[in-house]
Amino acid sequence: MNRIAIFASGNGSNAQKIAEYFSNINLAKVTMILSNNPDAFVLHRARQFGVATKVFDRKQFYHSEEVLRCLKENKIDLIVLAGFLWLIPDYLIRSYPKKIINIHPALLPKYGGKGMYGDAVHKAVISAGESESGITIHYVNKDYDKGEVIFQARCKIQENDTAEVLAERIHNLEYQHYPKVIEAILTDVPYPTKTG
Numbered sequence: 001m002n003r004i005a006i007f008a009s010g011n012g013s014n015a016q017k018i019a020e021y022f023s024n025i026n027l028a029k030v031t032m033i034l035s036n037n038p039d040a041f042v043l044h045r046a047r048q049f050g051v052a053t054k055v056f057d058r059k060q061f062y063h064s065e066e067v068l069r070c071l072k073e074n075k076i077d078l079i080v081l082a083g084f085l086w087l088i089p090d091y092l093i094r095s096y097p098k099k100i101i102n103i104h105p106a107l108l109p110k111y112g113g114k115g116m117y118g119d120a121v122h123k124a125v126i127s128a129g130e131s132e133s134g135i136t137i138h139y140v141n142k143d144y145d146k147g148e149v150i151f152q153a154r155c156k157i158q159e160n161d162t163a164e165v166l167a168e169r170i171h172n173l174e175y176q177h178y179p180k181v182i183e184a185i186l187t188d189v190p191y192p193t194k195t196g
Contacts, residue, residue, distance in 0.1 A: 005030075009040055010037065015046070137177070
């Protein structure tokens with residue numbers, strides 16, 4: 001069985017959806033949730049699921065290999081970023097080539113990069129007068145939101161949309177597709193590259 005570690009910095013609704021999805025499938029299981037935020041609600045969600053947690057700080061993440069040791073000790077096969085806001089260090093990318101994936105709440109390459117997360121993305125998309133937005137699931141490399149795209153899904157932007165309304169539509173796309181794309185990666189079965 002594949003062992004998944006999820007990195008998250010905040011609420012953790014995507015982490016919960018992924019954990020729920022794989023709780024009913026023998027293919028994989030979420031066995032760890034790691035966070036750089038000791039107050040992140042995702043840690044509470046992990047405890048409810050009986051999933052092990054690890055909290056780390058900037059020094060442990062960037063200036064030691066403590067996080068890597070933890071992943072190796074727990075035999076992690078795939079790293080999934082779900083609202084994790086720090087850049088992934090080179091040593092982790094080298095140790096998990098094409099085994100770290102991220103989800104971004106916009107259609108990359110637009111509206112990506114440092115500082116582009118959460119409502120900041122949705123406000124930028126609406127301010128630019130875009131007719132659509134969506135999600136991008138991609139492999140992680142050394143740059144924010146620049147890794148190879150695995151999958152995109154789109155949604156229309158309505159005339160009176162606020163960032164909060166658009167965020168809800170984007171979340172629904174994330175919940176619908178992220179677990180299935182992870183499953184496709186683990187089984188090496190193609191998943192449609194784009195939808196919507």
